[in-house]
Amino acid sequence: MMQFMLLFSRQGKLRLQKWYAAHQDKMKKKITRELVTLVLSRKPKMCSFLEWKDLKIVYKRYASLYFCCAIEPEDNELLTLEVIHRYVELLDKYFGSVCELDIIFNFEKAYFMLDELLLGGEVQETSKKNVLKAIAAQDLLQEEETPQGFFEDHGLG
Amino acid sequence: MPTVKGDGMRGLAVFISDIRNCKSKEAEIKRINKELANIRSKFKGDKTLDGYQKKKYVCKLLFIFLLGHDIDFGHMEAVNLLSSNRYTEKQIGYLFISVLIGANNDLMKLVIQAIRNDLAGRNPIHITLALQCVANIGSREMAEGLSVDIPKLLVSGDTIDSVKQSAALTLLRLLRSSPDSIPMGEWMSRIIHLLNDQHMGVVTAAASLIENLVKKNPEEYKGCVSLAVSRLSRIVTSSYTDLQDYTYYFVPAPWLSVKLLRLLQNYPPPEDPAVKTRLSECLETILNKAQEPPKSKKVQHSNAKNAVLFEAINLIIHMDSDPNLLVRACNQLGQFLQHRETNLRYLALESMCLLATSEFSHEAVKKHQETVITALKTERDVSVRQRAVDLLYAMCDRTNAEEIVGEMLEYLESADYSIREEMVLKVAILAEKYAVDYTWYVDVILNLIRIAGDYVSEEVWYRVIQIVINRDDVQGYAAKTVFEALQAPACHENMVKVGGYILGEFGNLIAGDPRSGSAVQFQLLHSKYHLCSPATRGLLLSAYIKFINLFPEIKHIIQDVLRSDNNMRNADVELQQRSIEYLQLSSITTADVLATVLEEMPPFPERESSILAKLKKKKPSSVPEGSEQKETTASKIPAVQMSNNVDIAPPTSINLMSQADELVSFSEAPPPSVFTFDSGPAPSAGGQSITLQGFDVGESSTDDFVDQGSPQGGSASVDLLGLGSPTQPTAPSVGSGGLLDMFDTLTSHSSAPATNGIDLGGLSGGAEEAFRKFICKNNGVLFENDLLQIGVKSEYREDLGRLWVFYGNKTTFQLNAFLVDVSTPGNLSESLSIQQKPVGGEVEAGAQVKQQFNMACVQEFAEAPVMTIQFLYSGAQQKISLKLPVVLNKYITPAEMDANTFFTRWKALNSPSQECQQIIKATSPIDHEQVKAKLIGFSVSVLEKVDPNAENFVSAGILYTRNQQVGILLRLEPNKQAQMYRLTVRASRDKVAKILCDLMQTQL
Secondary structure, rough: OOOEEEEEEOOEEEEEEOOOOOOHHHHHHHHHHHHHHHOOOOOOOOOOOEEEEEEEEEEEEEEOOOEEEOOOOOOHHHHHHHHHHHHHHHHHHHHHHOOOHHHHOOHHHHHHHHHHHEOOOOEEOOOHHHHHHHHHHHHHHHHOOOOOOOHHHOOOO | OOOOOOOOEEEEEHHHHHHHHHOOOHHHHHHHHHHHHHHHHHHHHHOOOOHHHHHHHHHHHHHHHHOOOOOOOOOHHHHHHHHHOOOOHHHHHHEEEEEEHOOOOOOHHHHHHHHHHHHOOOHHHHHHHHHHHHHOOOOOHHHHHHHHHHHHHOOOOOOOOHHHHHHHHHHHHHHOOOOEEEEEEHHHHHHHHHHOOHHHHHHHHHHHHHHHHHHOOOOOOOOHHHHHHHHHHHHOOOOOOOOOHHHOOOOOOOHHHHHHHHOOOOOOOOOOHHHHHHHHHHHHHHHHHHHHHOOOOOOHHHHHHHHHHHHHHHHHHHHHHHHHHHHHHHHHHHHHHHOOOHHHHHHHHHHHHHHHHOOOOOOHHHHHHHHHHHHHHHOOHHHHHHHHHHHHHOOOOOOOOHHHHHHHHHHHOOHHHHHHHHHHHHHHHHHHOOOOOOHHHHHHHHHHHHHHHHHOOHHHHHHHHHHHHHHOOOOHHHHHHHHHOOOOOOOOOOOHHHHHHHHHHHHHOOOOHHHHOOHHHHHHHHHHOOOOOOOHHHHHHHHHHHHHOOOOHHHHHHHHHHHHHHHHHOOOOHHHHHHHHHHHHHHHOOOHHHHHOOOOOOOOOOOOOOOHHHHHHHHHHOOOOOHHHHHHHHHHOOOOOOOOOOOOOOOOOOOOOOOOOHHHHHHHHOOOOOOOOOOOOOOOOOOOOOOOOOOOOOOOOOOOOOHOOOOOOOOHHHHHHHHHHOOOOHHHHHOHHHHHHHHHHHHHHOOOOOOOOOOOOOOOOOOOHHHHHHOOOOOOOEOOOOOOOEEEEEEEEEOOOEEEEEEOOOOOEEEEEEEEEEOOOOOOHHHHEEEEEEOOOOOOOEEEEEEEEEEEOOOOOOOOOOOEEEEOOOOEEEEEEEEEEHHHHHHEEEEOOHHHHHHHHHOOOOOOEEEEEEEEEEOOOOHHHHHHHHHOOOOOOOOOOOOOOOOEEEEEEEEEEOEEEEEEEEEEEEOOOOOOOEEEEEEEOOOOOEEEEEEEEOOO
């Protein structure tokens, strides 16, 4: 089972965090700090896996973003790399060549998409088509609803 | 500003932009505080907010939280969003709840209500949202509140696939967080059939849930094995186009394949030959595919393919039954060892560690030794080098130990600091395990101290001393080598410690050579004295007093040192005391007394290497259980046995009283006795002082100085016991236990009301058989009829035992006037003291009450106490008489020994009254493993490699009674053809052998 997933930038800014096991907020911050430092200090050609406490860390860098997952000892490291890749593919497909800014400005979408791919720390749906279909269905529902806040946001409300 | 997807929230985007444009942390905080104030006023304001506005503000709060700021309001607004009919509002509400509401929040009841409403609704997209929220939070309250709804969704026929997927994983989450809140139901029997589902996504999700259920109860879900194998088989034989979108970079359904392969690792190889063959074919196909040219150059293709391959190899290792597959797996991993991908090299090293522990593939792994050594030297990533160290450790055996240890020592000089300590432990263990020649072992350890002294933990140098003490063939060499090592101008303090100890014990062995004469040895040690910590100095002082005994000619030099202000008036009270006491000891005692006090240390009892224990604690995963057992039996060191307490420091060899006049008594004391099975009373048990080599240690201030640094404080006296009286190999348990205290109070009123002479014929039906069941086990059901079930649990430690009886009322009525009486037939009360806790007068319908008995064994006994249970059931008096399952063998503690010791002791117990032999007809077919289990249940050890005939059993134990300890030796020789056993028991006290023989006989 995946314990958590962190997305952070090369500067160490946390962009997304998903915790599949319960921790206190303080603990979450501590773990995040520790792992961000650990992963950022590694050199490019190094192995993508490392032991950390009694978990395994699997990480990969895409452009300016690091995707970092903690899995349990019996979990499969290589396949976790591909969970990350599938997630990146989904974001890419949805946003159209995704960049860090997309995730910053549409963080809620990034969360929704992750919930479709992984649930409770386990892979739920690996078909790209099915996940995108589910997200598209959500967007469709959005468009049916009148964007009634539109005027207010422009100071016309 | 990039485009906002969907209809987005412009206000939110503006806010995010603002934050990003902040030049400083202060500006950011200012902007956030402004926003928080704004949102707070909106939420508090009179104007009712519409859904969109609520959604926008809640989303802003979420963003602020994710930036790392605390959010203490807005929860209520988020909960309100949950009941919105608009999907996007609901969605943001759920997201906020998932991220921000802890399990214990007051609003949880409202949240659960909203979730229940969504689950009950017909809209699958709302159901999914609700399920995702449950999976994200997974609190106990949710598990309790939704334990019926979610399983129903999972197996109901009209649930759509995507909802089923979410339901499976949500249920899994709840089972993990609060397993006892989910009622087992009809859904469980249907769950494994989801492996046959048409929809691959459903199977993928369900496989994880099934694995969790299987882990808890493999037997119940055994049916999933054949289902999983056939599903796997269909996947691996499919072409990559068959599975459409479930094919990932030309690899068919890698996620599902891995989950199925993992599921199968919870079971032994399939019993059904057809299933077994099919599984073997799958595994072979996966191995074959690894050899095919890649269908794509993309790393995703090779990762997915190899992910399946590694999981298949894990399964092959888990089944550990097919040599062909194991060797193929090993060859495949061998190729990966030289792969250009670091990730693959890392994983190959890791998997090979497991393969090295299988007897089928151990040799195949060894072929790659050179490659692994190269990896150790050339890999640029320390985590990969770490794996190489692990693998070298795992593949090491007698044949390659010298080379591997040599390489590891060489690498240690330049190794990363982060892995040094572990490497030191590993080198020390390998050197000990595979030492053919103990001079080599001593060299290795001294080299370790030289190269990486700072990383050599106490366990390592304690161990080298234990081994040198126990093996007289290496003592001279050890003294010579350590003497040479100490010549180095700068040597590590650990070297000084080892040197001090070994020269103090065995310096005389090298004193013949004028270059290492007594005075030279002393000067050498003393030249280090001033550079050492107080602990080491204390050890050196002990070495000095031993020198006085070994080398009377330098007595005056040493006395001068002891007398110097630097020692006698040292600020450190321990050093001061040692100096004064040792000086006194050397001045007022005769040479004979001195020689007896400073007698060479007796051998340490054999036990598990404390280093191994340390490594296990440090890295449980790196010491695979199986391998270790295998290696231990192969080890030359006899019977490195498991023991509860392993941190044994070598004591500073003398442990004496402060007052010299008390020493007088010991000159009449017998010389240190080696364990014999004499029937004389064993060293004072139970007293507060401990007998060591014939004289009292009492309050030990000087004793075991070294141990102060050991991690297990307070174990000092226990260690001494283990050393001083080798009669008690498992002595450590003595000191720990409320049991002792309990029995102190017990003695005062141990004469429980005893109504002797109960008619044994009056026992309830089946009582005798039920009683016999407990001879080799401690827990179980003692009695059962329509009214009552009586269960027993018990535990024993040496001469003390505790037994709980559970009375379960099976009826729907209260049992009244419930009374339990225990009587001791004959003179049992003199041999066994029983204390019984009271039990209540009623037992409610369907309830269970527990009663505790404490029983101390005073001396051997053959009879069992009789328990009479009386109660009123709907007005009628009921009476049940049972034998309480307390038998003599429960008070035995297993003992380990090697063949030599065993036979010496066996021969010593040669009087007819000490032996009992019986020929027994086997009641069931003779099965080696079953008999072994019986013997272990009988509380004796099963000694390997003692009897040349592997079919025979040889066992030993110590019977603890309050009066004395009795050595027990047992031989059991099965004759399979005749279906007979010959059982021989010898014991150091009369009658004991007969009683034990009679008990054991009923079990065969």
